[in-house]
Amino acid sequence: MMIVGVDLGGTQLRVRMCRADKTLLAERKTLLEDRSPDAVVALLAELVAEMQEENNLQKFSLTVSCAVAGMLDKTGRIVRNAPNLKWREEPFADNIQSTIEEAQHVVLWNDLDAATWGEYKSGEGQGLSEVAAVFVGSGVGGGLVLGGRPFRGGSGVSAEVGHLKYRPEGRSCGCGARGCVEAYAGGHSLARIAEEVAANGSSPFLQERASNKGEQPLSAADIAAGVEANDPVCKEIFEQAGDALGWALSHLLTIINPESIILGGGVLLNWPALAELAKERALHYTSTPAGEAVSFVTSQLGNEAGMVGAVELADTITQK
Ligand SMILES: [Zn+2]
Structure with missing residues (x-):
């Protein structure tokens, strides 16, 4: 075979x-x-x-x-x-x-x-039994290993933490619902938010970036640059994204009590400050025993x- x-x-x-x-x-x-x-x-x-x-x-x-x-x-x-x-x-x-x-x-x-499962077997999850992973790329998604086995859920859609309703009446999400974590922290949504605030003039920093980039759209990396440059609107978007992710992670911590949470996906891997803020917010939203038990690790395998x-x-x- x-x-x-x-x-x-x-x-x-x-x-x-x-x-x-x-x-x-x-x-x-x-x-x-x-x-x-x-x-x-x-x-x-x-x-x-x-x-x-x-x-x-x-x-x-x-x-x-x-x-x-x-x-x-x-x-x-x-x-x-x-x-x-x-x-x-x-x-x-x-x-x-x-x-x-x-x-x-x-x-x-x-x-x-x-x-x-790849991370669990060859990367950061080795030797553990209860592991969750959250990936932030163009969207926000996750996966679970429970009892040392891959966990699909009752109908195969477990660990969809990107679609937890962070602000029930909030921004519309690609899934058709409103207020999902992904609508505040996914790469596509962050790019859309950046374009919106550049267009309405509330962030001169992003407005200038947009005009320098011409036809090329703004992305999460432009918001990260704005945070570095102390742009208040970029900082607000960053804090909201980190808070939304931390809030989502706290659900995994509270319900699963994982030994390890693996953080991966292009947006988190390229923006370590966002991963740090998400961890900090996750612990803020979680009771101490579950928070103390977990170690946050960075995806080792990437793509x-x-x-x-x-x-x-x-x-x-x-x-x-
Ligand atoms: Zn959604």
């Missing part, structure tokens, strides 16, 4: 072929030109066939473990909603299994659940976490 780890994002497909002991044999990375499910499966089949041939592996059965940026069903067979791919109710696992002849086991994972997690999760499929 060989393991095929897959990381399917909104713009790129990564595939890794490994031996059963996870030794890496071959890897491919390619941008998605056609994001339709059939085209993605055909591309995956083509890359797998190439790697099989190169390494003389045609005789071996495959366990395909696939991290997908989207919401899945509980069984890990169907992509229920992947906004970046524009997929709804796609039977992706069945499609892979009927296209790749050697695919004996196929299972799908939410990409952040896979990334959490690799989802891929590493997908390969590691192959064990949990074959054990079933």
Whole structure:
């Protein structure tokens, strides 16, 4: 048996072929030109066939473990909603299994659940049993390891801390609801807030940045620069984002009582001051015993976490 780890994002497909002991044999990375499910499966089949041939592996059965940026069903067979791919109710696992002849086991994972497992197995979670991860990139999401096992939840959507309602009547969120943590602290939302305050003139700093950047939109990094430059509006946005994240983290601390919380995602990794503020606010919102028990750690695997997690999760499929 060989393991095929897959990381399917909104713009790129990564595939890794490994031996059963996870030794890496071959890897491919390619941008998605056609994001339709059939085209993605055909591309995956083509890359797998190439790697099989190169390494003389045609005789071996495959366990395909696939991290997908989207919401899945509980069984890990169907992509229920992947906004970046524009997929709804796609039977992706069945499609892979009927296209790749050697695919004996196929299972799908939410990409952040896979990334959490990757960190747990190879990064910062090693040796622990109760671990939570929160990733702040364009959105805010998370994953859980409970009792040393990956935890999907009752219908596969656990640890969606980005959609806790921080300000119930507040800013609108990409999910369609109002006031979510993500609407105050996600990378896309921070960029939108920066554009708004630049346009309404309340932050001369961001106004100047916007005019210097021309067509290029503002981002969380511009707010970070504004905080450095002591711009009061940027500081307000920063404090609100840190508070929203800390408030979300306090729910994980209070309910799960994790030994460790892993913080990752591009926005947090590139803006350590925001991660620091989020930790401080998390402890402020949490009772002492749970707060004292946790250690906050920084993601070690970065963009690799989802891929590493997908390969590691192959064990949990074959054990079933
Ligand atoms: Zn939301």
